[in-house]
Amino acid sequence: MKANYGYKDGSGDFFISIDTDKCTGCGLCVEACPNGVMTVGEDENDPFSEDEVASVDETERKKIKYTCAPCKGEGKTEPCIKACEPGAINHSW
Amino acid sequence: MTDETKKEEFWRWTEANWKNPDMKLEDLKIITAGIDVGSVSSQAVIVGDGQIFAYGNMRTGSDSPESARNALNYALKDTGLHEDRIDYCIGTGYGRVNVPMADRSITEIACHARGANFIYGPEVRTVLDVGGQDCKAIRCDGRGKVTNFLMNDKCAAGTGRGMEVFADLLSVPITEVGDRSFDIKEEPAPVSSTCVVYAKTEATGLLRSGWEVNEVLAAYCSAMAERIYSLIERIGVQEKFAITGGMAKNKGVINRLMKIMGLEAMKTQWDTQIAGAAGAALFAHTLVERGKGRK
C-alpha cells in the first residue's frame, strides 16, 4: 500500500508517502527524525495485517510543512529518507 | 429505498433508516455492526451473514458517543433486533475512538474501501469521498483492500465546509448551489485562490466588479472541482471510479469534476453515505468468521 500522509493547501503539496510493501517496520526513521514525526505500529489501514509499519504520527499530519521545515533546504536529504534502508519513504516537496 | 424521511437540508441528504425486506432475523448466524461518526452525519449499518440487514443515517450531534448511540438505535428501530445480539461492532470515521459500543475501531480509509467494494461491486478501483471536513482519495483492489490513499483534512478548500462558507458569504442556501451555478450565460474562470479565506476576499472583489452571484458560485464550484481533481491526481485514477460523501450530491462541483476527468462515476442503488459504516460492519463480520470476534 502507498500511504500518503499530509495535505495540500494553497501554499503547496506536503505529503510524506510510505510504501508499506517495502517498509519493514524497523523504526530507523523514528530514531532519525529530530521532530517526532514518524512512528511505527500496526498498519491502521490494513486491519488484517499483522506486520508493523511506519506512519506519520497523527498529531503531525496537519503540520508537516512546518515541522519538517528544519530538515529541508538546498543540498539536504531528510534524515528519515536517509535512514530508510528499503527506500520506503518519500517526501512530495 | 427509504421508508422514513425526517428533514432535508445540507447537500440534500435525508435522515433515513432502512431494513432489508428480503432478510429474516431468525435465519441469521453472524450479526455485526459498523458505526461511522463523521463531522456532519453518522451512520450505523447492521450486517447479517455478510449482507446488509439494516441501516440508519442521521446528522451528527454535538457529541460523538451520543451520535453513535442515536445512529445505532435508528438502524435497529423496527427490526426486532436487540443490540445484545450483535456479535461484534466496529467504529470508524473522525469520531471513531468515541464510539462506546464498539469492540475496536478501524480507519475510515480502510472502511470506505471495503464498503465501496460492497456497495459498488468488486470492480471499483478508485473511491473519492468528500465529506464535511475532509477529502479522501482511495485506490483499492478487487477485495476492497487499500492500495494507495491520501486524506486531506488539514485544509478547508475542497471540503463541504469550504462550500458552506461560500454559500454563507453569497447568502445562497447550500441546496441551491448546484442548480444556480449552472444558471449562467457563460462558464467563468475559476476562483484563483485555493485558500478559502483568500477566496472569500476574491469573491467579494468579483461581486464589487459587477459579477452576478450565480457566476461567482460557478467560479467557486469550478475551483473546487479543480482542487479535488488535483488531489485525486496524486494517487492516480483507475477505473472504475466512484464518489461517496456529502459532496457527491452537489452537482455544481461533481458535474464539473467529471468533465475535467473525462469519465463517468459509477452508480449504485445504495445510499452512498453508508459506505464507511458498511465497510466497518463487513470487517467485523470477517473478524468473527476468523474467530477473532468478541469472546
Next chain:
Amino acid sequence: MIVAGIDCGAKNTKTVIMNDKKLLGKGMALTGFDQDKAVEKSLADALDEAGLKIDDIEAIGSTGAGMEDIKDAKVKVNEIKAMAKAANFFFPNARTVTDVGAEMGRAAKINEEGKVEDFAINEKCAAGAGAFIEAMARALEVDLEEMGPMANTSEMAIPMNAQCAIFAESEVVGLIHAKTKKKDISKAIHDAMASRIVSMIRKIGVNKDIVMIGGVGLNPGFVESMRRELDLEKIFIPEDPAYSSAIGAALLTLEEA
C-alpha cells in the same frame, strides 16, 4: 537625495519619504479594492508630514504584492530584499529577519550588509499569515487590536488542533461554548501562529538577533509568543514597524537610482 518608498501590502499601503537616510514623513491607507487610491492617499499624507510636494521627490521605489502596478516607480524592490535592507538599517547586527503580513509570512537570513543569503516564504494559505489572527478575532468577537494584549494576560497553554483558519474558527467557537476564557483562547491562537512562523525561520537557521518587521510587530501577544517559541530574551522590533518594508524600498532606491 529625496526618495519615496511605497509598500503595497494586501491590507495596507505604506509610503515613506526619505532624504538620504533620514525619514521625513510617512503615510498609510487601506489597500482595499482600489490600490491607486491607497497609493495616492498614503503618498499625500507622507508628503504632508515631510512638508514637501510631489515634485520634490527624485525617485520612487515600490515593493509589496501590488508593486508592479505603481507606474511612477523607478525601482521595483523585491519584498525579501526590502525586508532585509530595513532590518540591517535598524539593527546592523541582525542576521535573521521575519515579517508577517496580512497574506504572507516571510523569513530571511542576511549578511552584515543586509544582503539576503537564504529565505523562506509562506503565501496563499492564511494559516501562516496575519489573516489567521484576523479571522480568529472575528470568531472570538474581539477587536483585532485587543487580541495581543488580551493573550498576554493568560497563563494557560491550550493546544489548537486545527491548522486551517476556517477549521480553527469552528474550534474557537467550540472553545467558547466550552466556557474557555477568551484570553486563553487568544493566547492559544497566537501560540499556534508563532509556532508555524518559527518553523519557517528554523528552516533558514535561527541566529541570536532576530528582527521582526511589519505591522505585526505592534501585536504584543504575537511578539511574546514568538519570543517564547524561539526561546530568546528579546526580539528586535524597529519603531513604527509597519513602515519597515517601505523604508527598505526607499533605501534600495537611494542605492540604485
